[in-house]
Amino acid sequence: MRAIYLENINTPFVLIDKEKPLPGSGEVIVQVKAAALNHRDVWIQHGRYFTKEYPAILGSDGAGIITEVGAGVDAQWIGQEVILDPSSDWGNNERAHGKDYKVLGMPEDGAFAEYVRVKASNIHVKPEHLSFEEAASLPLAGVTGYRAMFTKCGLRQGEKVLVTGAGGGVALFVVQFAVAAGAEVWVTSGSDEKIEKAKALGATDGINYKSENWGKELKARAGGFDVMIDGAAGEGFVQLVKLANPGGRIGMYGGTTGKIGQLNPAEIFWKQLAIYGSTMGTNEDFAAMVNFVKEKKIKPVVDRIFPLEETEQAMRYMEAGKQFGKIVVKP
Template structure:
């Protein structure tokens, strides 16, 4: 089979031929039809991920067709179109993952290949309204957004939501989930074009985060935010505290702009704010997210598609940060 190979830190992604995997007990082999990129893949390429096991076949997100199942797996899975839950070994505590927690694509071989082997418990039938490319755009970003919005921040219909850095996969999934639930959503971006695209997806409005003291301006406009979803941290996090309503919730799933700036503690304790850290999600989170996507007919936003052999080029495109939606590899 063809696969994308990362030999070592800072090496380019290259196309190779390797042996097709075989399903063991409790496992399934999936012919990958589409796989999506995540920033996790770039971090691994640069050696900035906490797991460092090279060489590697990366890729956490995938959708395809089951071709083989091992002992103990229902044979009727064969030939089904599926989406892959990328998480394994979360552990017994739903509040936090165990030390053994893993995400497909390192250390296990991932979806940047024509075939991938996964635990059969990680198979979910592909929603009929999604193409393989759209389905592949869902798993890691979708479950991260779901857990942050609902498991942690307990978003309710009608509440006011702020999503920072719109355009990335998690932010867009959070936008689509919140809109489908019936929340009112505002977004931030440095691009007016991305804000307008977010409005087309159902956002009520948005603000440019390069605007000085933008939190104060947004609060004056909307009257305060109940739930903020943030993947940036940095100096902008101060604005999330300022714009929060009393008893507001802030869910953070990343920190792309670095250390959080100076915050007045009184703004947190006097408003009785709740700040939640969240990353990826449990198998139960994933199943709930998939059920919601089916019910609400949520369609993930795909920015662009590349051929498997164009993975290195696709990574550099993602690194440039101009996309609006997920970047997907067509496989096979």
């Protein structure tokens, strides 16, 4: 089979021929129809991820058709269109993953290939309203956003939500999920064009965080927020604390702009704020997310589709940060 191979840190992704995997007990083989990129893949390429086991076949997000099943798996799964849950071995503590937690695509071979081997417990029937490209866009970013907003922050209908960095995969799912849940959604972005696109998805409005005093301007226009979902951290996080309503919740799933600046503790304890860290999600989070997408007929935003052999070019496109939605590769 054809697969995308990463030999070592700071080497390019290259196309290779590799032996097709065989299913073990409790496993299935999925013919990959589409796979999606995550920033995790770029971080691994640059050696900035906590797992470093090279060479590797990456790819956490995938959708396809089951072609083989191992012992203990019902043969009726063969031919089923499925979406892959990339998380394994979360552990017994629902609040945080354990030391054995793994994500598909390092250390185990991922979905940047014509076939991938996964546990049968990690497959879910693909929602019928989704194409393979849309379904492949959903797993890692979708479950990350779902857990941060619903499992951790407990979003309720009618609340006001702020989503930072609209344009990235997780942020866009949070926008779509919050709108579908009946929340009033505002966004931030460094691009006015991306704000307009977020409004087309149902956001009320947004503000460009490159503008001076954006926090004060947003406060004047929108008031405070009950829930804020952030993947940037950095100096902008200080503004989120100021924008939070009393009893507000902040869910953070990343820190692309670095360490958080000077926070005023009184703003946190006097307003009785809750700040939650969140990473990926449990198998239960994933199942709930897929059901939510199916029930609300949510369609992931796909920015661009590349052929599998152009995965390296797709990575550089994502690293440039110009996309709005998910980037997909197709075998």
